Amino acid sequence: MIALLLSCLLLQIIPIPAEYTPAQGVCTRDKICVKLNKCAFKRTVAALEPFQQQEAYRLTVKPGRIVIEALTPEGEFRARKSLEQMRLEGTPLPCCTITDWPRFKHRGLMLDESRSFKGVEFIKKQIDAMALLKLNVLHLHLDDSAGWRIQIDSYPDLTAKTAWRIGWDYFAWEKGGYKFSTQGSPEATGGCYSKAELKEIVEYAAQRYITVIPEIEMPGHSMEVGYAYPEVLCTTSSGLSCRGAWDLCPGSEETFTLLEGVLTEVMDIFPSPFIHIGGDEATMTTWHDCPKCRARMAREGYTDVKQLQGYLIRRIEDFVRRHGRRIIGWDEILETGVSPDAVIQSWRGTAGGVNASKAGREVVMSPNTHCYYNYYQDLIRKEPAACGELVSLRFTYGYEPVADGMDPALVRGLQANLWCEYIPTPEHAEYMLYPRLFALAETAWSPAGRKEYKAFRKRARRLLDSFRALGYKTFDMDNESDLARSGMQRFPPEGVPIIVDDE
Numbered sequence: 001m002i003a004l005l006l007s008c009l010l011l012q013i014i015p016i017p018a019e020y021t022p023a024q025g026v027c028t029r030d031k032i033c034v035k036l037n038k039c040a041f042k043r044t045v046a047a048l049e050p051f052q053q054q055e056a057y058r059l060t061v062k063p064g065r066i067v068i069e070a071l072t073p074e075g076e077f078r079a080r081k082s083l084e085q086m087r088l089e090g091t092p093l094p095c096c097t098i099t100d101w102p103r104f105k106h107r108g109l110m111l112d113e114s115r116s117f118k119g120v121e122f123i124k125k126q127i128d129a130m131a132l133l134k135l136n137v138l139h140l141h142l143d144d145s146a147g148w149r150i151q152i153d154s155y156p157d158l159t160a161k162t163a164w165r166i167g168w169d170y171f172a173w174e175k176g177g178y179k180f181s182t183q184g185s186p187e188a189t190g191g192c193y194s195k196a197e198l199k200e201i202v203e204y205a206a207q208r209y210i211t212v213i214p215e216i217e218m219p220g221h222s223m224e225v226g227y228a229y230p231e232v233l234c235t236t237s238s239g240l241s242c243r244g245a246w247d248l249c250p251g252s253e254e255t256f257t258l259l260e261g262v263l264t265e266v267m268d269i270f271p272s273p274f275i276h277i278g279g280d281e282a283t284m285t286t287w288h289d290c291p292k293c294r295a296r297m298a299r300e301g302y303t304d305v306k307q308l309q310g311y312l313i314r315r316i317e318d319f320v321r322r323h324g325r326r327i328i329g330w331d332e333i334l335e336t337g338v339s340p341d342a343v344i345q346s347w348r349g350t351a352g353g354v355n356a357s358k359a360g361r362e363v364v365m366s367p368n369t370h371c372y373y374n375y376y377q378d379l380i381r382k383e384p385a386a387c388g389e390l391v392s393l394r395f396t397y398g399y400e401p402v403a404d405g406m407d408p409a410l411v412r413g414l415q416a417n418l419w420c421e422y423i424p425t426p427e428h429a430e431y432m433l434y435p436r437l438f439a440l441a442e443t444a445w446s447p448a449g450r451k452e453y454k455a456f457r458k459r460a461r462r463l464l465d466s467f468r469a470l471g472y473k474t475f476d477m478d479n480e481s482d483l484a485r486s487g488m489q490r491f492p493p494e495g496v497p498i499i500v501d502d503e
């Protein structure tokens with residue numbers, strides 16, 4: 001009885017809705033009545049932004065029936081996901097009214113399929129979790145030096161020569177000297193997605209109102225492309241091919257032929273209005289000496305090789321725009337000049353986002369300080385090897401995407417990134433994602449004023465139990481260290497007091 005009373009007062013869903021009013025009693029009939037695009041609800045959401053109206057809903061749970069009101073089927077879908085989470089509790093539904101809408105347009109998760117290929121079933125399972133958490137963007141990192149994962153008919157060697165490698169995980173491959181292999185070889189691990197499989201993922205996500213944004217990396221992180229097609233590599237001044245180079249050659253026309261050919265096929269698979277073109281961490285080391293790069297610099301009047309990165313990004317952006325899409329790129333692309341149309345994804349902390357906003361660009365915030373879920377979520381000694389600093393559940397929950405100096409209207413939203421050098425298996429990936437993805441979902445959806453960590457932590461524990469029951473491998477919140485629970489970001493020096501006040 002007491003438990004029932006409590007469940008009537010506490011709403012056990014993540015993200016916490018914008019408005020919630022409990023009522024007397026519980027619902028005893030599983031009858032759902034849907035009212036789409038009716039005047040009463042139009043008036044309720046009239047003051048919201050159009051993107052918020054699109055997803056807004058009101059869910060009224062009464063003793064005899066459940067009423068869903070929304071302007072669109074997408075709004076109805078979000079309401080049904082709230083209901084699904086309430087049902088995970090396994091108790092009769094408490095009577096209440098929820099009126100809800102998203103704070104941000106872009107509520108994303110990035111999965112790194114290059115460093116560890118995990119396959120269709122894994123992706124679909126994470127899409128199910130994303131839908132439950134009201135996330136709406138799945139960003140797939142489909143190529144990197146560690147392997148090309150997407151079938152491209154005009155450049156078949158991308159997958160034939162680099163989708164399989166020697167070394168069961170990233171570091172074994174690195175230690176072995178970055179050797180690729182071929183499908184069917186006894187020592188080969190890896191794989192790639194066929195176009196049919198990717199279209200299946202796109203469709204599965206679309207049914208759950210999730211957009212899949214593909215990422216094709218350029219000009220850095222591209223060792224595998226040069227391995228498959230050496231004509232995109234720089235040469236030395238004496239004419240030798242720069243085998244094993246990290247960057248593509250921005251002086252070579254063959255580089256653009258390949259990238260445009262790839263992107264044409266990518267845009268055919270993915271209807272997303274955005275195409276991610278990477279743009280991070282180009283080393284530019286081979287560009288100084290390369291005759292093709294030097295010729296391009298002379299033609300364009302450039303004095304610094306960095307300008308070649310800007311040339312490549314702008315030329316590719318122009319190509320993507322002519323196909324009716326917009327680019328997203330990592331925050332480096334802002335530094336070498338890019339059109340006002342480009343969306344900047346801030347990853348090197350928040351500075352990239354602040355600078356982009358000041359320059360009038362739309363931004364997606366995924367700072368490595370808060371949103372990299374490949375970083376440690378607890379003490380190094382109790383966790384599997386990871387990278388970076390401590391990004392505990394509490395610390396990531398405390399993230400506010402609109403930093404000082406940013407125009408809120410230019411912040412499209414935020415995203416968790418799961419780079420997979422240290423994450424070789426699907427189970428390990430889920431362990432790193434849950435419950436931290438709950439925190440990201442709440443920051444991305446709920447009004448800032450509705451967030452409160454202690455209450456969130458209670459809901460997260462219960463939802464985590466439900467996730468385990470649904471078959472997800474998760475982090476163990478019962479075994480969380482005091483340091484992680486304190487919400488401190490960095491591993492502190494000895495003697496610094498650790499305060500646990502999260503319950």
Ligand SMILES: [Zn+2]
Nearest residue numbers: 234249290293
């Ligand atoms: Zn070159």
